[in-house]
Amino acid sequence: MYGYSFELITGPMSCGKTEELLRRIRRCIIARKKVIVVSPEVDTRAKGDYIESRNGLWLDAVKVKHSIQILSLVKDAEVVAIDELQFFDSNIVAVITQLMKEGKKVIGTGLELDFKAEPFGSMPELLCIATEINKLHAVCMKCGCENATRTQRLIDGKPADKSSPLIMIGGDETYEARCIKCYELPDVKKKTKFVDLKVLQFDRK
Ligand SMILES: [Zn+2]
Numbered sequence: 001m002y003g004y005s006f007e008l009i010t011g012p013m014s015c016g017k018t019e020e021l022l023r024r025i026r027r028c029i030i031a032r033k034k035v036i037v038v039s040p041e042v043d044t045r046a047k048g049d050y051i052e053s054r055n056g057l058w059l060d061a062v063k064v065k066h067s068i069q070i071l072s073l074v075k076d077a078e079v080v081a082i083d084e085l086q087f088f089d090s091n092i093v094a095v096i097t098q099l100m101k102e103g104k105k106v107i108g109t110g111l112e113l114d115f116k117a118e119p120f121g122s123m124p125e126l127l128c129i130a131t132e133i134n135k136l137h138a139v140c141m142k143c144g145c146e147n148a149t150r151t152q153r154l155i156d157g158k159p160a161d162k163s164s165p166l167i168m169i170g171g172d173e174t175y176e177a178r179c180i181k182c183y184e185l186p187d188v189k190k191k192t193k194f195v196d197l198k199v200l201q202f203d204r205k
Pocket of ligand 1: 141178
């Protein structure tokens, strides 16, 4: 029997998570294991029914809306690869636990922190149940150091405000990896309040 495991590859945007996932999938295919690749329907980056990494490699992937659907999809598979785990609903923790009970090898990727540098979706629980964790770092797009652990959201080239929504679909925002020193999260609400107050006082004179 193929021993169970849950290998979790995590880190910020552009750290090579999907490339690492594809490398591991390729090894499983060489070992003649039955592999299935699953990705969440919400992932706007992937086109069609395959996952595409930034270096152009691709693999057929099944799009899934609810994590519970994974259980019926993977019946014969020995290896279950799941991309973008942060986008799945909270049942994903129980689903992966069940896959391990069935003796499957699960390999997943996920952003550990959202653009606000807060834990993303079920990633904290998934990091707890993983049998192996691989934390990758990216190159900081601002200072060039190799310790980027955060994902910076930019809207029109400027750091996104704290109040912008967690998942933006079809927006013109971009993302880049940044280190802890270069990461920015402005709080526009606070700033506006302060400015308004000054204007008000000025008007009264
Ligand atoms: Zn930096």
